[in-house]
Amino acid sequence: MSVICKVDNLSKSFRTDFYKKPIHILKNISFKIEEGQFVGFIGPNGAGKTTTIKCMMQFIFPESGTIQYFDHMDIQSAKKRIGFLPERPYFQEFLTGIEFLKFHWNLSGLPRNKFAENAETILAQVKLTHAKNLKLKNYSKGMLQRIGIAQALLASPDFLILDEPMSGLDPDGRILIKDILKKLKERNITVLMSSHLLEDLEELCEELIILHQGETLFNGPTIDFKKNFDSLEVAYAAFKRQIGYNYNA
Numbered sequence: 001m002s003v004i005c006k007v008d009n010l011s012k013s014f015r016t017d018f019y020k021k022p023i024h025i026l027k028n029i030s031f032k033i034e035e036g037q038f039v040g041f042i043g044p045n046g047a048g049k050t051t052t053i054k055c056m057m058q059f060i061f062p063e064s065g066t067i068q069y070f071d072h073m074d075i076q077s078a079k080k081r082i083g084f085l086p087e088r089p090y091f092q093e094f095l096t097g098i099e100f101l102k103f104h105w106n107l108s109g110l111p112r113n114k115f116a117e118n119a120e121t122i123l124a125q126v127k128l129t130h131a132k133n134l135k136l137k138n139y140s141k142g143m144l145q146r147i148g149i150a151q152a153l154l155a156s157p158d159f160l161i162l163d164e165p166m167s168g169l170d171p172d173g174r175i176l177i178k179d180i181l182k183k184l185k186e187r188n189i190t191v192l193m194s195s196h197l198l199e200d201l202e203e204l205c206e207e208l209i210i211l212h213q214g215e216t217l218f219n220g221p222t223i224d225f226k227k228n229f230d231s232l233e234v235a236y237a238a239f240k241r242q243i244g245y246n247y248n249a
């Protein structure tokens, strides 16, 4: 099976103040994602998931470590095959839904004549056809999340990186997005998805990466992580007890 993404020994520190020492946020993060896998990215708030994803997208750069895509493809070519939903997408509120998609389509340098057909298909999938000419400032939070997901899917990526895709969605919205993702699975698309909604991850992801305080504590099949527990939620709670995790610490 071909390797879609391989992250090795990623380290990143942030300096919050000129006079303060940098804080070590990512500590030798390593994991591997193979073709067709759906991978859940789990960890408490502040574990380093978004920072890892930002490094993967080259929005920020690690002090050390390497990131490889599609069996050593150069990063610029690889990026054209990656769809990305940020944790906090920026929505130009004066644009309509369709203009927002067009803006992203043009940014990715794709052939202009293919936009209309792709956009209509994606808008129908995320159930926003009726709102395509509405300005984003008039979208609800869930509608914004769905147009954000539409943007990530627009260029038919081979690898999708979704930072909390279910955030802000009502139960029907979550079912809609899960159904879209399940269809992608049938087409062998690879997905890395961070979320705190363990039930959704359990349903979708056969692999897990678990970060804790900037370290990779688990990278393997969901079924192995769950062991004899009834659900991922119970298994994760037991795992946190085992490592002595305390939310208030």
Ligand SMILES: Nc1ncnc2c1ncn2[C@@H]1O[C@H](COP(=O)(O)OP(=O)(O)OP(=O)(O)O)[C@@H](O)[C@H]1O
Binding pocket: 014, 015, 016, 025, 043, 044, 045, 046, 047, 048, 049, 050, 051, 052, 087
């Ligand atoms: N630019 C920055 N400068 C300083 N600290 C930062 C910066 N970006 C992130 N951090 C810190 O890095 C740590 C990890 O943040 P990150 O956003 O990666 O966590 P996360 O796992 O995505 O959490 P969440 O589940 O809340 O989204 C946090 O302590 C955060 O405050």
Ligand SMILES: [Mg+2]
Binding pocket: 049, 050, 051, 087, 163
């Ligand atoms: Mg995050």
